[in-house]
Amino acid sequence: xxxxxxxxxxxxxxxxxxxxxxxxxxxxxxxxxxxxxxxxxxxxxxxxxxxxxxxxxxxxxxxxxxxxxxxxxxxxxxxxxxxxxxxxxxxxxxxxxxxxxxxxxxxxxxxxxxxxxxxxxxxxxxxxxxxxxxxxxxxxxxxxxxxxxxxxxxxxxxxxxxxxxxxxxxxxxxxxxxxxxxxxxxxxxxxxxxxxxxxxxxxxxxxxxxxxxxxxxxxxxxxxxxxxxxxxxxxxxxxxxxxxxxxxxxxxxxxxxxxxxxxxxxxxxxxxxxxxxxxxxxxxxxxxxxxxxxxxxxxxxxxxxxxxxxxxxxxxxxxxxxxxxxxxxxxxxxxxxxxxxxxxxxxxxxxxxxxxxxxxxxxxxxxxxxxxxxxxxxxxxxxxxxxxxxxxxxxxxxx
Amino acid sequence: xxxxxxxxxxxxxxxxxxxxxxxxxxxxxxxxxxxxxxxxxxxxxxxxxxxxxxxxxxxxxxxxxxxxxxxxxxxxxxxxxxxxxxxxxxxxxxxxxxxxxxxxxxxxxxxxxxxxxxxxxxxxxxxxxxxxxxxxxxxxxxxxxxxxxxxxxxxxxxxxxxxxxxxxxxxxxxxxxxxxxxxxxxxxxxxxxxxxxxxxxxxxxxxxxxxxxxxxxxxxxxxxxxxxxxxxxxxxxxxxxxxxxxxxxxxxxxxxxxxxxxxxxxxxxxxxxxxxxxxxxxxxxxxxxxxxxxxxxxxxxxxxxxxxxxxxxxxxxxxxxxxxxxxxxxxxxxxxxxxxxxxxxxxxxxxxxxxxxxxxxxxxxxxxxxxxxxxxxxxxxxxxxxxxxxxxxxxxxxxxxx
Numbered sequence: 001x002x003x004x005x006x007x008x009x010x011x012x013x014x015x016x017x018x019x020x021x022x023x024x025x026x027x028x029x030x031x032x033x034x035x036x037x038x039x040x041x042x043x044x045x046x047x048x049x050x051x052x053x054x055x056x057x058x059x060x061x062x063x064x065x066x067x068x069x070x071x072x073x074x075x076x077x078x079x080x081x082x083x084x085x086x087x088x089x090x091x092x093x094x095x096x097x098x099x100x101x102x103x104x105x106x107x108x109x110x111x112x113x114x115x116x117x118x119x120x121x122x123x124x125x126x127x128x129x130x131x132x133x134x135x136x137x138x139x140x141x142x143x144x145x146x147x148x149x150x151x152x153x154x155x156x157x158x159x160x161x162x163x164x165x166x167x168x169x170x171x172x173x174x175x176x177x178x179x180x181x182x183x184x185x186x187x188x189x190x191x192x193x194x195x196x197x198x199x200x201x202x203x204x205x206x207x208x209x210x211x212x213x214x215x216x217x218x219x220x221x222x223x224x225x226x227x228x229x230x231x232x233x234x235x236x237x238x239x240x241x242x243x244x245x246x247x248x249x250x251x252x253x254x255x256x257x258x259x260x261x262x263x264x265x266x267x268x269x270x271x272x273x274x275x276x277x278x279x280x281x282x283x284x285x286x287x288x289x290x291x292x293x294x295x296x297x298x299x300x301x302x303x304x305x306x307x308x309x310x311x312x313x314x315x316x317x318x319x320x321x322x323x324x325x326x327x328x329x330x331x332x333x334x335x336x337x338x339x340x341x342x343x344x345x346x347x348x349x350x351x352x353x354x355x356x357x358x359x360x361x362x363x364x365x366x367x368x369x370x371x372x373x374x375x376x377x378x379x380x381x382x383x384x385x386x387x388x389x390x391x392x393x394x395x396x397x398x399x
Numbered sequence: 400x401x402x403x404x405x406x407x408x409x410x411x412x413x414x415x416x417x418x419x420x421x422x423x424x425x426x427x428x429x430x431x432x433x434x435x436x437x438x439x440x441x442x443x444x445x446x447x448x449x450x451x452x453x454x455x456x457x458x459x460x461x462x463x464x465x466x467x468x469x470x471x472x473x474x475x476x477x478x479x480x481x482x483x484x485x486x487x488x489x490x491x492x493x494x495x496x497x498x499x500x501x502x503x504x505x506x507x508x509x510x511x512x513x514x515x516x517x518x519x520x521x522x523x524x525x526x527x528x529x530x531x532x533x534x535x536x537x538x539x540x541x542x543x544x545x546x547x548x549x550x551x552x553x554x555x556x557x558x559x560x561x562x563x564x565x566x567x568x569x570x571x572x573x574x575x576x577x578x579x580x581x582x583x584x585x586x587x588x589x590x591x592x593x594x595x596x597x598x599x600x601x602x603x604x605x606x607x608x609x610x611x612x613x614x615x616x617x618x619x620x621x622x623x624x625x626x627x628x629x630x631x632x633x634x635x636x637x638x639x640x641x642x643x644x645x646x647x648x649x650x651x652x653x654x655x656x657x658x659x660x661x662x663x664x665x666x667x668x669x670x671x672x673x674x675x676x677x678x679x680x681x682x683x684x685x686x687x688x689x690x691x692x693x694x695x696x697x698x699x700x701x702x703x704x705x706x707x708x709x710x711x712x713x714x715x716x717x718x719x720x721x722x723x724x725x726x727x728x729x730x731x732x733x734x735x736x737x738x739x740x741x742x743x744x745x746x747x748x749x750x751x752x753x754x755x756x757x758x759x760x761x762x763x764x765x766x767x768x769x770x771x772x773x774x775x776x777x778x779x780x781x782x783x784x785x786x787x788x789x790x791x792x793x794x795x796x797x798x799x800x801x
Contacts, residue, residue: 043528092658092675102541103563105517111602112521115441124442128603129784133510133542134565138786141659147675150659150788151571154509154543154563162560169578190517193524194537249584251505253556256466256538256547265556272584386538387547389559 003245004168005398007238008082008226009338010074010182013325014050014219018077022335023342025324026350027371032325033205033217038106039189044196046203049187050219050326061143065104065130066186068139070222070331075140075180082226083238084178086144095148095176097166098137098224099159099183101329101385103152105190107131136184148176156385158249159183160223160333161393165247167227177232182224183330191218191329198257200294206327208291208320208352209298209366211359216292219326223334225341230398241341245279245378245396248272252388259296263304265390270308270380273392279378281309284316284394286349286374288336288381289366291320292327301382302362317374319352319367333383333391340379340395349374402653403577404797406587406646407486407634408741409478413449413627414727417481421738422745425727425753432613432625432729438515440601446609448596449627449729458552466539466548471512471595474630475545476552479505479589483553486634487646488587490554504557504585506575507546508568508592508733515597516540545593545630557585566697566781567657567790568592569631569736574655574792576635586640591632592737600626600732603783608701618698618723619705627729631737633744650744654684654793664703664782673697673711673780676789680776681715684793690774691793693752694721695739697778699730704782716776722753736779740792743775747796772796 011018014032015025025032032050041047057069058076075096079086108131114120129135137150149170153162160183167181185191195201195218202214233240250272252265259266274281290301306313321339322328328335343349348371355368377397384390410417413431414424424431435448451470457477460467467473483489488501517540523532538544543561550559560575562568569592576590594600610616610623617623641648656679660672681691694716698705712721724739725731731738746752750772773796780789 043524043530045530096659100563102517108517109521112518112525115602121442124602125605125784132565132603132785133563134568134781134788135785137564138659138788141786142661145661147658147660147672149571149657150564150786152563154541154561155559156541156543166560166575166578169582173578173581189524190521190540193520193529193532194540196529197520197532197534197537199534249558249560251547251550251556251559253550253554253559256551268556386541387543387559388550388556389547 001172002229002231003243004171004227005230005233005243006225006241006341007228007233008078009341010077011223011335011338012052012070012074013221013335014052015324017055019081026321026339027348029351029353029369030324031353044192046201049217050328051187052220064139065107067100067104067184068136071098071140071184072143074222074224075144078224078226089144090177091145091147093148093177094146095170096137096140096146096180097151097153097163099153099163099330100136101156101159101185102188102191103133103136104131105188106186109189155389156387157329157332158383158385158389158391159330161383161391162249164244164337164393165249168244168247171227171229179227180224181227183334184222185220185329185331187218187220202293205354206293206323207354208293208323209362210355211357213293213298215294217326219328221325221328221331221335223331223338225337240398242344243396243398244393246273246277246394248276248392250390252390254388257386259300259384263300265388266301266304266384267307269390270392273394277394279394282312284378284380285376286343286379287316287318288340288379289318289320290382290384291322299361302364305364313364317349317365317367319350321350323353333381336381337393340381344376344379344395344397347373347375402638402651403580403635404638404641404648405633405650405744406636406641406648407482408744409481409485409632410741411454411474411478412629412728412738413451416454418741418745425724425742426751428754430613430727438598440598443601443606443609447613447625449625450596451628465533465535469513469539471593472545472548475549475591475593478591478630478632479549479553482589482632482634501587502557502585503555504579504588505546505550505555506560506572506588506590508562508572508736509542509545510563510565510568510733511600512542512593512595513540513544514599518599564788565786566732566735567779567788568733570777570779570790570792573652573740577652580635580637586637588635589632590635591630592734593630594628594732594734596626596628616700616726618700618725619709622700622702624700625729627731629731629734629738631734631741633737633740648797650747650794650797653795654680656680657790660787664707664787670707670710672789673708674715676791677715677776680791680793686774688716691716691719691776692770692772692774693746694719694776694778695743696721696723697780698723699725704780707782708780720752720755722755739777743777743794746772746775
């Protein structure tokens with residue numbers, strides 16, 4: 001079976017727009033969490049988020065929702081990065097699998113705001129079709145003139161990893177030759193209200209695995225990756241970042257919001273991803289943690305790590321870039337996959353910032369505060385979500 | 400590569416809440432449309448809809464569990480339970496276990512589900528302040544909620560995925576399930592589609608498209624859409640796994656084709672898109688046009704979409720009958736694919752067809768069918784201004800499986 005490889009990446013995040021700015025931000029340990037400007041937070045308990053400042057939508061996408069604008073921007077970057085001309089893709093052989101948690105929620109809010117005003121009738125036909133979930137992959141499909149399979153996966157905050165897994169599966173089936181996969185989510189009043197209602201938001205900063213961690217911080221962003229089979233990539237002389245060697249998904253089926261206390265789903269997802277890649281746990285060099293900064297997630301994820309890696313767990317470096325970006329929802333796992341392939345390529349792993357006091361229940365090597373030089377042959381990236389979704393992907397260096 | 404078979408079907412629909420009632424009503428060409436009064440639709444005062452009114456919820460509604468009141472979640476759990484029972488995979492109640500030991504995955508097509516909860520959450524935050532918002536609302540304010548609740552309620556933990564592709568999502572979920580079985584994620588996968596009627600559903604539709612009276616919904620023949628709701632769940636299974644446990648095989652999933660079309664449905668040559676989807680699905684199933692015994696059409700009374708499909712059918716499958724079930728079920732969006740696939744399974748099982756409404760002098764209900772039904776094609780096309788996606792699925796009688 002042909003390996004599936006990643007040949008291009010595009011990223012939008014609160015620490016930098018574009019692959020290089022994103023990477024520089026991560027390696028510098030830059031904090032992307034700031035006061036939110038896109039909506040009024042005065043009625044909320046907290047006011048900060050990983051908001052992307054100074055994003056300029058591409059010409060022709062101004063009317064679209066921010067989720068689509070992000071995705072089109074990142075997809076164009078990823079295709080150029082892969083050495084492909086976006087206007088001349090093999091249309092029927094190119095597909096898209098995008099993840100999202102709350103789709104065009106800022107546009108939905110605008111509709112909610114004006115729904116009862118007399119002016120709504122006039123703009124309803126323009127606005128509503130653009131605000132529904134299925135419009136997002138379609139906007140991307142239209143912008144890139146795709147004719148292959150176009151999918152939107154809504155497994156909440158793990159959707160980026162699910163998108164990567166589905167894209168790889170379609171490539172293996174040979175119904176397509178090129179896949180765009182990733183996740184996109186804008187920060188919004190709806191997202192902030194939701195996480196706030198669950199008392200999940202930390203007021204100041206995101207401190208994954210720290211003893212004094214106070215919760216997650218909502219963020220926004222997008223990452224798109226270009227995936228191909230190894231033979232097609234080699235044939236066209238494409239640059240190869242890494243192999244998407246395995247993807248494992250699972251569901252806790254335990255509780256709508258709380259992880260299984262022993263991390264049952266998380267362990268299964270990691271084991272499945274490693275098995276799919278024919279890799280022993282001992283061979284893993286770096287783990288990009290889900291690491292949201294909530295008391296429950298970080299403790300459970302640490303427990304899951306110990307079950308998968310056994311006595312080795314303490315020696316396996318892992319970090320959470322959510323400490324810098326906040327939780328970018330479905331974009332999180334896509335951005336983390338980009339961080340992993342860049343780490344594989346460049347021999348540096350990003351830190352967990354805001355890490356001050358070790359927690360006896362989280363006693364692994366979380367790469368505190370400083371990026372670290374590390375030869376990464378194999379990286380694992382975890383993502384979990386509301387609904388019990390658990391996922392892991394394995395990224396492997398290509399010789 | 401191993402074959403994927405269907406071993407169970409569950410249906411919650413406006414025409415019936417079991418696969419037998421559903422099929423009988425479709426065969427009789429019932430149109431149970433009613434005036435929607437459950438919620439207010441500002442742009443279409445009391446429109447006609449294919450609303451589910453007599454579904455008995457399998458779970459009690461509890462005020463402290465707001466999700467129990469969500470209709471789409473109830474439809475999904477109801478249909479999934481039926482499907483598991485139909486497949487002989489219902490949990491063993493005697494030992495109190497939630498599962499019967501089989502690894503089962505779940506994938507749903509679901510796009511507008513629970514959108515009303517999102518709007519409620521947002522409006523509560525604006526009108527009464529974000530600190531008053533019920534913390535139990537957010538986890539279910541998402542199209543993923545019905546699928547997640549199915550996994551949670553039935554203890555199905557192999558995996559859970561949701562596709563929010565719009566009207567093709569149900570068929571796309573079936574294809575996803577097949578790929579998941581091939582990839583070894585689980586030997587059994589529930590593939591479903593679910594959608595409910597809410598004020599949001601109607602916000603999207605222009606009043607001119609909606610029918611004036613129930614009898615006037617006649618896809619392919621007359622303009623006018625009726626919106627509907629429902630859920631169908633298919634139990635998809637690795638053939639070897641099904642044979643080993645001596646399950647009844649209802650049909651085989653043998654081909655799937657899908658494409659996106661960047662041009663709007665009204666542009667030139669867009670009928671090539673449904674043509675591509677149908678031909679691709681047939682090629683994957685290794686069947687010729689002559690072998691297709693019935694097409695369950697996507698047509699819903701939208702003149703543009705109906706014309707595209709009619710043109711593509713004329714080109715690809717001019718002689719197969721093509722009943723348009725949306726005349727009975729309404730346009731159920733993400734649920735349509737699985738509802739139609741469930742009908743296709745029933746057609747293969749019962750060797751009967753619903754009336755073909757494209758032909759004015761359609762055969763009366765119960766009329767003899769011209770030839771045995773061994774191969775059925777199911778179409779799901781989206782020609783809205785949001786997305787233009789085209790998916791087709793081929794199902795085949797199990798006795799043809801070698």
